[in-house]
Amino acid sequence: MTALPPGSTIGILGGGQLGRMLAVAAAQLGYRCHIYAPEQDSVAAEVAAKFTCAPWHDQDALIEFSRDCAVITYEFENVPVAPLARLPQAMLAPGTRALEVAQDRVREKRFIEEVGGRPAPYLPVDHDSELAGAIARVGAPGILKTRRDGYDGKGQWSIKQDHEAQGIRIPQSGCVYEERVRFECEFSVVLVRGRGGEIRFWDSTRNTHEDGILAHTELPAPAIVGSQVEEARALAGKVASALGYVGVLTLEFFATANGPVFNEMAPRVHNSGHWTIEGAVTSQFENHIRAICGLPLGSTERMAERVVMDNLIGEVALDLVGHLSDDRAHVHLYGKSEARAGRKMGHITRVG
Known part of the structure; x- marks a missing residue:
């Protein structure tokens, strides 16, 4: 890829503080930023040249946004992948595969194992009936996490004893149960x-x-x-x-x-x-x-x-x-x- 000249427009998917700081850094190098986010209250948009406020699944809005951009990036990992398929894939940096891996904790752990990494012992839990068996096999204490959409401690349950799992309802998207790691x-x-x-x-x-x-x-x-x-x-x-x-x-x-x-x-x-x-x-x-x-x-x-x-x-x-x-x-x-x-x-x- 030939380096983008100053004055080019960088598209940023997501309107939070990470997008804000990316836009400031881009401006220092002479670039303009165009923010795309579903929330009207966007702190990134306050420091960007343009702002499109539209739902993630609004294909027309996404395509129109992409036409204004020389390259598109994202500021958080929960941007839905499916709508991005309509955009020119060469424009996306990073590409959507990173999103697909990071958005599912089970898929992420399996990917890490494939490239030689070591996550904590874990088991997927897709139904209420599977949780007790996962705790028995992995052990307690452990942590039950939603497979999707968790961040900053959200979507997590600490389980110190197996009886504490009673009453927990597994969401339709599933969970992963993992051993609580002893670490320094x-x-x-x-x-x-x-x-x-x-x-x-x-x-x-x-x-x-x-x-x-x-x-x-x-x-x-x-x-x-x-x-x-x-x-x-x-x-x-x-x-x-x-x-x-x-x-x-x-x-x-x-x-x-x-x-x-x-x-x-x-x-x-x-x-x-x-x-x-x-x-x-x-x-x-x-x-x-x-x-x-x-x-x-x-x-x-x-x-x-x-x-x-x-x-x-x-x-x-x-x-x-x-x-x-x-x-x-x-x-x-x-x-x-x-x-x-x-x-x-x-x-x-x-x-x-």
């Missing part, structure tokens, strides 16, 4: 893959979650992460190559006594990579734009020995004066109109 810490591998197949990795952060939501990332990560990151990177590179991936891809892992255990993948820019805006030579957002536009990738080198990022969740984000009283804080607010419990409203990064 969680970490992620964030990479970018260019159109020519070049792969670059950012340093892996230690990730801390609260109520299923990422709350804190920090560098340097503990020594156990350093001892396991090469194996995790090797798997992430295989995943990216097998998918023919273009752009930023994230794999999350548990660091255990027996090596890295795969948790889940996100075919997009990722919350645990927000630190790269100030903390790396090239941010995940800029490198995603570079990759999908056929530009040379930027350096992923860390800018300081220590970097920490904290998510601003709920009403705590509204205290802008308080956050800025720390003169080393880089504050990012996403422009969301309503602060509520469990909602990511922004983040703060501190470098050095």
